[in-house]
Amino acid sequence: xxxxxxxxxxxxxxxxxxxxxxxxxxxxxxxxxxxxxxxxxxxxxxxxxxxxxxxxxxxxxxxxxxxxxxxxxxxxxxxxxxxxxxxxxxxxxxxxxxxxxxxxxxxxxxxxxxxxxxxxxxxxxxxxxxxxxxxxxxxxxxxxxxxxxxxxxxxxxxxxxxxx
Numbered sequence: 001x002x003x004x005x006x007x008x009x010x011x012x013x014x015x016x017x018x019x020x021x022x023x024x025x026x027x028x029x030x031x032x033x034x035x036x037x038x039x040x041x042x043x044x045x046x047x048x049x050x051x052x053x054x055x056x057x058x059x060x061x062x063x064x065x066x067x068x069x070x071x072x073x074x075x076x077x078x079x080x081x082x083x084x085x086x087x088x089x090x091x092x093x094x095x096x097x098x099x100x101x102x103x104x105x106x107x108x109x110x111x112x113x114x115x116x117x118x119x120x121x122x123x124x125x126x127x128x129x130x131x132x133x134x135x136x137x138x139x140x141x142x143x144x145x146x147x148x149x150x151x152x153x154x155x156x157x158x159x160x161x162x163x164x
Contacts, residue, residue: 008061014056022047094125110160113148115142 023044029040098121102119105114119138123129 008057012057012061013052015050015057019047019051019054020077022050077156094122098122106157107162110158110162112142112146112159113161115145 026040026043029043030038031040031044032038032040098118101121102114102118107119109117116138119141120134123134123137135148146159149157152158
């Protein structure tokens with residue numbers, strides 16, 4: 001008999017606690033309106049979304065995940081726990097590397113190439129990632145980022161490298 005996976009609980013509780021702390025800190029700032037946002041508007045919106053995610057994690061993950069995995073023919077006991085020594089090195093390293101790559105590459109490479117590169121590095125966090133879907137995801141997210149930030153929001157970000 002398998003036991004239920006309870007690793008999602010600390011995540012949900014952490015999201016709720018972080019949302020409450022962020023909302024408490026931001027409550028001292030003026031919120032303003034949607035058209036004239038104050039300094040507390042975005043932190044409160046982010047705290048609300050974080051609270052919603054915490055609730056969704058606690059409610060949606062309340063089922064027996066280990067039993068579902070066992071039904072698919074996988075033995076959950078053979079997988080290393082997420083917080084075991086070296087169990088989370090790959091995903092954490094890939095995500096940190098993608099954040100550092102974004103910071104270093106956005107000015108010289110522009111938004112399109114930087115987004116493409118960052119997505120490819122971030123996909124490496126998934127052990128079972130395949131090349132063609134990763135390339136398609138990187139291409140789609142790069143195009144979406146360019147459309148959103150440069151076209152729709154009119155931010156002054158270079159799209160491609162400048163050769164001066």
